[in-house]
Amino acid sequence: MSSDYFPWDDIYEGNVFPSGIFMFEIEEIIPDNESITGKLMPKSRLRCVEPDALKGGTHFDQYVCGTDENPMEVNNGTFGAKALKAIFKAAQTPKGTSLEELAKNSVGNRLLIQFGEPTEDEWGLKSKVVTYHKVGEREVGMTKVKGGGAKVMAKSSAKLPPPTTTKAGSAAKKPATLPCAACGKQIARKDYAAHVLECEG
16 A cells, blocks of 8 residues: 555544444553553553544543542552453453553453443543453444434454344344434435544534
8 A cells, every 4th residue: 555545535534433333552661650640540642443434533531549548559449450450350451569560551452332322521521431341241332322322233254143033033234324423313324434434413
């Protein structure tokens, strides 16, 4: 492929993920990052690899592990420590007691992140992580939840459980359209990636 090629239509520009379950690869976990409060706050960078409509999107996160009493140590009861352990387990990182080693050994590993509807605060819109899963434990795709709509999954090449069947025993058909997380319109599967890049909500 020429060095002049720029895959315009295939580059996902957003870093706020809609409700659903998506596959990520861990690109980096910085274990010794310190927050402005002086507490240990490791940070991560994960790249979305599935589904295709969101491929290339980056999820950044931070995990406050320090406390007022022990600001630069990983403390068992902190939300940050629990989240990091869940990530390491979902990414099937070998068990260990060194945060630096765990961070290094997790790079390149894949996991599933389940997101809820994005939330908004004074800094703007952000992704809402619900939980983490090992690859193959859940189906990858977006979930339409606004207005009580039906669950709609995007195409995935991950190992999935057998398709659900109807009472007649035939496999359930995949929907021909997917909901846009920005505007809510139903978009044909073949046009979805292009629509996501152009949609302004």
